[in-house]
Amino acid sequence: MASTRIGKQAVVIGAGMGGLTAAGALADRFDRVVVLERDNLPSEPAHRAGTPQARHVHGLLLSGQRALNELFPGFEQDLVRAGAVLLRVGLDVRVERPGYDPFPQRDLGWFGYAVSRPTIEHAVRQRVESFANITLRPRCRVREISGTPNGESVTGVRYENGNGAGETIGADLVVDASGRGTLTLDLLRSLGRPLPEETTIGIDLGYATSVYSVPDDAPTDWKGVMTFGQAPQNSRGGLMLPLEGNRWMVTIGGRHGDVPPGDEEGFLAYAKALRTPTIYNAISHAKRMDDVARYGFPESVRRHFERLDSFPRGLLPIGDAICRFNPVYGQGMSVAALEASLLQRLLERFENDGDPIAGLAPTFFAEMQALIETPWSVAMLDFAFPDTRGQRPADFEATLKFGIALTQLAAEDPAVHKLTLEVQHLLKPRSAYRDPALMQRVLARMAEARPVPAPG
Ligand SMILES: Cc1cc2nc3c(=O)[nH]c(=O)nc-3n(C[C@H](O)[C@H](O)[C@H](O)COP(=O)(O)OP(=O)(O)OC[C@H]3O[C@@H](n4cnc5c(N)ncnc54)[C@H](O)[C@@H]3O)c2cc1C
Numbered sequence: 001m002a003s004t005r006i007g008k009q010a011v012v013i014g015a016g017m018g019g020l021t022a023a024g025a026l027a028d029r030f031d032r033v034v035v036l037e038r039d040n041l042p043s044e045p046a047h048r049a050g051t052p053q054a055r056h057v058h059g060l061l062l063s064g065q066r067a068l069n070e071l072f073p074g075f076e077q078d079l080v081r082a083g084a085v086l087l088r089v090g091l092d093v094r095v096e097r098p099g100y101d102p103f104p105q106r107d108l109g110w111f112g113y114a115v116s117r118p119t120i121e122h123a124v125r126q127r128v129e130s131f132a133n134i135t136l137r138p139r140c141r142v143r144e145i146s147g148t149p150n151g152e153s154v155t156g157v158r159y160e161n162g163n164g165a166g167e168t169i170g171a172d173l174v175v176d177a178s179g180r181g182t183l184t185l186d187l188l189r190s191l192g193r194p195l196p197e198e199t200t201i202g203i204d205l206g207y208a209t210s211v212y213s214v215p216d217d218a219p220t221d222w223k224g225v226m227t228f229g230q231a232p233q234n235s236r237g238g239l240m241l242p243l244e245g246n247r248w249m250v251t252i253g254g255r256h257g258d259v260p261p262g263d264e265e266g267f268l269a270y271a272k273a274l275r276t277p278t279i280y281n282a283i284s285h286a287k288r289m290d291d292v293a294r295y296g297f298p299e300s301v302r303r304h305f306e307r308l309d310s311f312p313r314g315l316l317p318i319g320d321a322i323c324r325f326n327p328v329y330g331q332g333m334s335v336a337a338l339e340a341s342l343l344q345r346l347l348e349r350f351e352n353d354g355d356p357i358a359g360l361a362p363t364f365f366a367e368m369q370a371l372i373e374t375p376w377s378v379a380m381l382d383f384a385f386p387d388t389r390g391q392r393p394a395d396f397e398a399t400l401k402f403g404i405a406l407t408q409l410a411a412e413d414p415a416v417h418k419l420t421l422e423v424q425h426l427l428k429p430r431s432a433y434r435d436p437a438l439m440q441r442v443l444a445r446m447a448e449a450r451p452v453p454a455p456g
Contacts, residue, residue: 003028004029004351006172006357007031008172009171011035011175012174013175014035014037016320018318019175019178020121020124020125021336021337023134025071025347027134030173035128035136036137036140036159037140038140039139041125041138045118051121053327054116055209056207056293057209057241057251057330058117058120058330058333060113060330061425062089063338064333064334064426065112072124078123078127079119082122082244083119085114085243086113087111087112087113087224089108089421090421091107093225093226093241094222094226096227097228098228105222108417108421116243139162140160141159144187145183145184147312154314154315156169173360175316176316177319177321178321179319181317181321184317193308193312196305197307198302199390201300201389202299204256204296205255205298205327206295206297207251207295207327208252209252210264210267210291210293211289213286213289223242224240224241225240227276235385236275240282240283247289248286250283252267253328255387256385256387262293264288303321305317305322306368306369316343316360316361326379329378331375331379334426374426374429380399381399381403384400405446406420
């Protein structure tokens with residue numbers, strides 16, 4: 001059955017993961033969707049200035065993988081064709097955490113894909129380009145979101161095209177997927193409206209990444225490695241995943257000043273000082289294929305748009321513009337794709353409403369809370385490090401003890417291991433841990449108070 005159109009034109013700001021997936025979600029409901037991107041968009045997977053984070057490991061969670069596959073049926077095959085390395089989740093990545101070097105590796109029956117961020121984005125972009133009614137306009141930097149004089153509704157955007165000339169474009173709906181979301185905040189400011197409250201978790205994370213050719217004598221008992229330090233003393237960690245083209249991408253990092261340098265020698269020295277030698281041993285004789293790239297991530301930020309009394313009709317921020325998570329947990333792309341799926345469902349739900357666009361943003365803000373609750377609660381684990389800034393939850397010690405006991409059970413019991421991975425991959429909410437039978441086991445374990453290391 002054909003979908004009901006709810007507007008003539010939607011404009012999406014930004015062709016990153018949030019913008020591209022949102023464009024896919026909007027295509028059925030608008031005559032035309034125009035995506036404005038400030039960068040030139042390469043015809044092949046390649047780095048670009050607007051997404052500097054793409055030089056670092058980008059793990060795609062199972063929830064994100066599934067959401068992308070629903071938005072773009074057959075997407076997983078696109079990743080396979082692009083050279084993604086198949087990973088058996090729970091088995092192929094060696095996870096090293098204090099007390100478990102490694103954590104038991106088990107085949108839990110799921111496949112994930114390890115692939116570079118530019119290749120993931122390129123695969124999504126190709127899908128988006130295949131829609132007849134979506135136009136990608138590269139080298140168009142949006143300068144301003146414009147609205148009606150009374151500030152009630154958004155009417156379009158003003159942007160600068162590739163020649164530096166100013167242009168305007170009208171829209172029934174503007175989606176701000178610019179990552180920073182400053183255009184939305186600027187509009188609210190210019191209208192004299194309140195800005196959303198922000199919750200921040202200051203982590204001062206420093207990342208450094210390098211790419212290596214996989215050597216012929218690479219270990220065969222793992223395809224990737226995740227190494228955690230001993231919190232709270234040691235914030236250093238590393239993640240090494242395979243990439244298309246028989247490469248390894250190695251990201252190492254730490255917090256609050258204990259961050260890796262940007263030269264090769266310093267990079268290797270930092271890798272050597274990780275809590276375990278696995279990553280260093282793997283790369284010390286491997287051929288380096290790229291310069292060391294660095295990234296500083298000061299804080300996780302959650303903007304509470306859901307608390308605003310009103311919001312301009314026809315405007316919707318999405319992805320990082322609403323919530324930026326500590327990248328260590330690999331959640332941002334998946335949350336962006338899940339938000340796009342929510343947007344698609346809301347457009348379907350509202351299609352026969354008199355004014356479907358009026359209710360869109362408030363309902364989106366309300367319903368996405370359930371979606372970001374679990375990833376945000378994961379980001380809160382950063383309070384395990386005493387220098388973390390922000391509002392430490394009152395019951396945080398209990399949360400840590402609960403996590404330690406749960407980890408012990410997961411190491412022993414494949415069913416609990418599977419559940420913890422389902423929560424980590426955002427397939428199930430964290431509330432799944434409140435299952436009464438599981439709670440009883442965790443509490444019993446906590447009561448035993450066996451000496452255990454803190455989680456990394
Ligand atoms: C170091 C690091 C590592 C990460 N690792 C992971 C990971 O392992 N797994 C994971 O899922 N997530 C990871 N993330 C998070 C992930 O990159 C983001 O959450 C995700 O890209 C969010 O998508 P977005 O569309 O909101 O923003 P982005 O993908 O950043 O896209 C924003 C786009 O908007 C464009 N733009 C900005 N301003 C304008 C303008 N004025 N006009 C036109 N275009 C504009 C930019 O050029 C860019 O293309 C990581 C992030 C960082 C920083």
